[in-house]
Amino acid sequence: MLKTEYEIITGEMTALRDDAQSEQLQRFFKTGEGEYGHGDKFLGIKVPATRSVAKRHKTADNDTLRRLMQSEWHEIRLCALLIMVEKMKKADDGARRELTDMYLSVTDRINNWDLVDLSAPHIVGTYLLDKPRDLLYTLAGSPLLWDNRIAMVATYAFIKQGDLDDTYALALRFISHPHELMHKATGWMLREAGKRDMGRLRAFVMEHHAQMPRTMLRYAIEKFPEDERKMILRMK
Structure with missing residues (x-):
């Protein structure tokens, strides 16, 4: 059976997992009890690698992006946001409105400063x-x-x-x-x-x-x- 684009993207991202880097990121992004990033989980993927995945999948449809935004993994949500950024570059006004509406519907998942600042x-x-x-x-x-x-x-x-x-x-x-x-x-x-x-x-x-x-x-x-x-x- 052919994999969905959601499965392909999550597979590519999880293949990049780095547990040592994950521990560092969890400290850096304040994921401890009572901290602003409490409970977030990291695969340990650096931003350039996430950007590469996003650019390979810059035509992913909005349903796929909505699913990605519900991921427990910080970097998979970032990948979805970077795909949205790529799509905004060539979108007409109607498509931009759809992307913006989707973005605003999931701001509870855009839950750390890097996710906000890059999108x-x-x-x-x-x-x-x-x-x-x-x-x-x-x-x-x-x-x-x-x-x-x-x-x-x-x-x-x-x-x-x-x-x-x-x-x-x-x-x-x-x-x-x-x-x-x-x-x-x-x-x-x-x-x-x-x-x-x-x-x-x-x-x-x-x-x-x-x-x-x-x-x-x-x-x-x-x-x-x-x-x-x-x-x-x-x-x-």
């Missing part, structure tokens, strides 16, 4: 480039940490086009976010926005540095001149 700008961000951005603010208001991070990191697609407004609007919302993963993501996007308009970032930081969590602030001002960076951190 959100290319899927949610790309889809919203020429559309209203209400979806971002819905995600920002979600109780799910990963929805919040998707909203913030998706703005990287806009930043690359020189469109910075949503990055700053979301940064204001996330200044009071309780989780350090959001402080890092927000500071990262602010830093990227600053590469396009340093004056606007400098003005934002000078107005809001007192309220910004220190991690967010450090990430945001990473490209400032050293003396200025030290001065701002002393003001914190």
Whole structure:
């Protein structure tokens, strides 16, 4: 009997398993009791190898991707997300909407920062480039940490086009976010926005540095001149 594409992809991925690497990844991605990645399981596959599998199967249908997203294995879910990213590149607007809708239906399975960061700008961000951005603010208001991070990191697609407004609007919302993963993501996007308009970032930081969590602030001002960076951190 011929194997389904789901079976082929999962077979290729499990053949790459590396138990020693798996233990390292479980520590790195904080899978212990009470940590943000609690309970996740890793095959121990590095991202370039996962990308290779994804590119071989970039025409996989959406039903296959939905099944892959339910995998207990982190890297198999990543493979599904990277296939979605590949499909977005050549999809028309209708297909992009289908992919984005599917993506948003499984955000509970996009449950670590690498899964978000390697997919959100290319899927949610790309889809919203020429559309209203209400979806971002819905995600920002979600109780799910990963929805919040998707909203913030998706703005990287806009930043690359020189469109910075949503990055700053979301940064204001996330200044009071309780989780350090959001402080890092927000500071990262602010830093990227600053590469396009340093004056606007400098003005934002000078107005809001007192309220910004220190991690967010450090990430945001990473490209400032050293003396200025030290001065701002002393003001914190």
